[in-house]
Amino acid sequence: MLVTVLGCSGSYPGQDCPCSGYLIQDVDTNVLVDLGPGCLSSLQRHLELSEVTAVVLSHSHADHWSDLAGLHVASRYRYQRENIPVWGTAETREIASLMPGNLEPTFNWHITGDGDEFAIGPLRFHLERTDHYVETHAMRIESASGGSLVYSADTGPEWSIEHLGRGVDLAFVEATYGTDAEAEGMKHLSARAAGEMARAAGAKRCVLTHFWPESDLAVHARNGESAYGAPIALASPHERYQL
Numbered sequence: 450m451l452v453t454v455l456g457c458s459g460s461y462p463g464q465d466c467p468c469s470g471y472l473i474q475d476v477d478t479n480v481l482v483d484l485g486p487g488c489l490s491s492l493q494r495h496l497e498l499s500e501v502t503a504v505v506l507s508h509s510h511a512d513h514w515s516d517l518a519g520l521h522v523a524s525r526y527r528y529q530r531e532n533i534p535v536w537g538t539a540e541t542r543e544i545a546s547l548m549p550g551n552l553e554p555t556f557n558w559h560i561t562g563d564g565d566e567f568a569i570g571p572l573r574f575h576l577e578r579t580d581h582y583v584e585t586h587a588m589r590i591e592s593a594s595g596g597s598l599v600y601s602a603d604t605g606p607e608w609s610i611e612h613l614g615r616g617v618d619l620a621f622v623e624a625t626y627g628t629d630a631e632a633e634g635m636k637h638l639s640a641r642a643a644g645e646m647a648r649a650a651g652a653k654r655c656v657l658t659h660f661w662p663e664s665d666l667a668v669h670a671r672n673g674e675s676a677y678g679a680p681i682a683l684a685s686p687h688e689r690y691q692l
């Protein structure tokens with residue numbers, strides 16, 4: 450399983466850094482996990498748009514899915530593709546259906562819910578609802594050939610990736626804030642909270658992601674590593690991770 454970061458900015462794109470999006474590849478399967486603003490451009494450095502197998506969206510906030518509109522246009526009018534599977538919440542589908550052009554027949558939408566499991570080629574997905582403002586699903590992705598990945602999506606501290614199982618090979622955990630100075634009740638994580646979560650889940654490797662644009666990433670790294678108890682990585686567009 451190969452994971453490529455397409456973007457890792459939170460809320461809005463940073464300079465040269467799209468919002469959340471990841472390309473998960475295994476054999477001939479190419480799955481997009483989230484597709485925020487700017488991700489479609491990044492994707493084309495790694496894959497022809499006609500080669501997208503499926504899309505899995507964590508939630509309805511636009512910084513996690515709005516480039517689906519561009520994929521729809523390319524798939525329908527350039528490549529004449531139909532029935533591309535898309536997994537996402539009912540709210541995400543409702544909002545996406547407002548974009549120009551019908552979702553069908555280009556996309557075949559599957560409504561997701563807490564605890565759902567499904568397979569895309571050799572990849573198995575298990576979803577868990579997180580602590581966020583709207584229905585949001587973190588996911589554990591396992592390859593039939595070995596390797597496991599957890600993506601926290603967006604969450605506050607009242608949920609943990611540990612709910613998706615311990616000992617994952619690689620954990621992508623949102624760390625919107627570098628410092629501990631979070632507003633009370635904020636349903637996002639600091640780098641410290643993200644590091645603590647990865648350590649509690651026994652994640653073998655931890656990558657922090659979903660940074661507030663223009664953040665001091667050295668602060669994220671310092672606080673994340675202190676909490677995790679080992680070196681962590683910071684997500685960056687086009688960075689790749691082999692499992």
